[in-house]
Amino acid sequence: xxxxxxxxxxxxIDSLESLKRSFQVFLESIRHEGCEVLVxxxxxxxxxxxxxxxxxxxxxxxxxxxxxxxxxxxxxxxNQIPLEAYPFVIFLDLGSGYKHLIREKISGKTKVLIIDHxxxxxxxxxxxxxxxxxxxxxxxxxxxxxxxxxxxYFLRDYPEVRKVxxxxxxxxxxDRLDNGDNYSFKGINKEVLEEALREKIIQAAIGIRLFxxxxxxxxxxxxxxVDPFIPGLxxxxxxxxxFLKKIGIExxxxxxxxxxxxxxxxxxxxxxxxxxxxxxxxxxxxKDAQRIIGYNYYLLSExxxxxxxxxxxxSSLLNALGRLDAYGTALAxxxxxxxxxLARAEAIAREYRxxxxxxxxxxNENFDKISLHGRETLxxxxxxxxxxxxxxxxxxxxxxxxxxxxxxxxxxxxVPYSDKKFKVSxxxxxxxxxxxxxxxxxxxxxxxxxxxxxxxGGALLDEEKIKELLKTI
Numbered sequence: 001x002x003x004x005x006x007x008x009x010x011x012x013i014d015s016l017e018s019l020k021r022s023f024q025v026f027l028e029s030i031r032h033e034g035c036e037v038l039v040x041x042x043x044x045x046x047x048x049x050x051x052x053x054x055x056x057x058x059x060x061x062x063x064x065x066x067x068x069x070x071x072x073x074x075x076x077x078x079n080q081i082p083l084e085a086y087p088f089v090i091f092l093d094l095g096s097g098y099k100h101l102i103r104e105k106i107s108g109k110t111k112v113l114i115i116d117h118x119x120x121x122x123x124x125x126x127x128x129x130x131x132x133x134x135x136x137x138x139x140x141x142x143x144x145x146x147x148x149x150x151x152x153y154f155l156r157d158y159p160e161v162r163k164v165x166x167x168x169x170x171x172x173x174x175d176r177l178d179n180g181d182n183y184s185f186k187g188i189n190k191e192v193l194e195e196a197l198r199e200k201i202i203q204a205a206i207g208i209r210l211f212x213x214x215x216x217x218x219x220x221x222x223x224x225x226v227d228p229f230i231p232g233l234x235x236x237x238x239x240x241x242x243f244l245k246k247i248g249i250e251x252x253x254x255x256x257x258x259x260x261x262x263x264x265x266x267x268x269x270x271x272x273x274x275x276x277x278x279x280x281x282x283x284x285x286x287k288d289a290q291r292i293i294g295y296n297y298y299l300l301s302e303x304x305x306x307x308x309x310x311x312x313x314x315s316s317l318l319n320a321l322g323r324l325d326a327y328g329t330a331l332a333x334x335x336x337x338x339x340x341x342l343a344r345a346e347a348i349a350r351e352y353r354x355x356x357x358x359x360x361x362x363x364n365e366n367f368d369k370i371s372l373h374g375r376e377t378l379x380x381x382x383x384x385x386x387x388x389x390x391x392x393x394x395x396x397x398x399x400x401x402x403x404x405x406x407x408x409x410x411x412x413x414x415v416p417y418s419d420k421k422f423k424v425s426x427x428x429x430x431x432x433x434x435x436x437x438x439x440x441x442x443x444x445x446x447x448x449x450x451x452x453x454x455x456x457g458g459a460l461l462d463e464e465k466i467k468e469l470l471k472t473i
Contacts, residue, residue: 045174052334093147117141144187183294235357320352374470
């Protein structure tokens with residue numbers, strides 16, 4: 001209700017149909033003029049899925065486009081993008097909080113479309129700037145839609161786009177919007193999923209949420225699982241092998257590693273119980289430990305052994321590609337290419353998991369040295385990480401070092417962004433805090449760029465302002 005109320009403060013609430021009409025007018029203008037379009041997208045799984053759905057549409061309609069992938073629509077970023085050189089610019093999974101900056105940069109001839117599900121600023125859209133945001137229709141964009149489901153939802157009247165409906169679900173999973181009972185979906189996310197289920201494109205089933213689905217060896221599935229992160233097991237196959245032996249599950253059958261699908265119902269129940277117990281004893285909160293059980297989603301067109309079969313693994317793959325700058329590989333996979341592209345993607349994903357595991361170990365080993373404490377907020381300053389890794393690290397640490405956080409309500413990971421600035425990714429540790437709204441409010445007070453969702457947000461600020469932000473929160 002608090003979020004809906006904030007949406008009402010922005011002015012008159014539009015309906016989804018009103019937003020759709022504005023969207024279609026913008027698209028038809030592009031189709032009519034047939035000129036180049038610039039797409040500015042976020043690089044995470046949701047951003048890459050949104051971009052791929054839109055790229056599929058543009059490609060099928062012979063509309064040329066250029067694309068760039070960015071952290072956020074910061075002033076420094078906009079200064080590097082030639083917006084005025086394009087008659088049409090589309091922002092995906094970002095932009096709603098920075099409409100005033102975008103408007104300052106576009107010429108009178110440039111028309112802008114924003115498709116975003118983050119909390120919008122109180123700067124209104126205009127004739128030259130069309131905004132598609134669920135909050136403008138009274139919907140909770142932090143729980144009910146992703147940018148990818150929005151992109152698909154507003155494009156699905158064009159029949160050719162229905163072939164890539166699975167990408168909308170991949171993007172929603174990438175943003176952890178499976179926040180219904182047993183990790184199901186809500187709102188537009190649920191509507192899009194149900195369409196994919198009816199068309200028998202996706203299958204949903206409740207089970208242990210390990211990385212890679214039922215066809216992968218249990219040892220590998222355990223080791224590759226980072227959402228939720230399993231301390232001591234994630235990234236360590238030998239430790240996973242020993243864990244399975246310890247709880248009475250034989251990891252091998254003859255000389256072959258057993259798959260998750262080969263377990264009996266009793267073994268599956270035992271594995272689930274022992275994993276939850278192990279995670280809680282390792283410092284993971286009860287709530288996060290229970291995340292190991294829930295709905296899994298499978299892409300039926302992919303072979304059981306494919307890393308794209310399990311849509312959570314698919315979203316993790318895209319996230320790794322985006323965080324390590326492999327945007328072309330992500331687009332190729334999303335448009336249906338396999339072979340060398342998929343092999344390259346799997347290699348990049350393995351490297352990404354190794355990097356995350358190494359950084360988590362660094363935090364655990366140097367926790368007291370690199371932690372900055374506020375009254376209710378903890379910021380971990382990690383000099384060796386890159387800006388694209390601060391978000392995943394904050395998410396993992398929020399669930400894996402609960403025993404070190406005491407009474408803290410927010411955790412942040414600060415990494416160098418430029419010579420003088422740091423990017424800080426925040427995650428809430430309790431449910432009654434709106435992190436994105438708080439950062440948006442404090443950004444105006446303290447003079448930095450910030451915003452996000454209720455559960456997660458980010459800030460770009462000078463290094464000396466980190467302690468000031470901690471004190472103010």
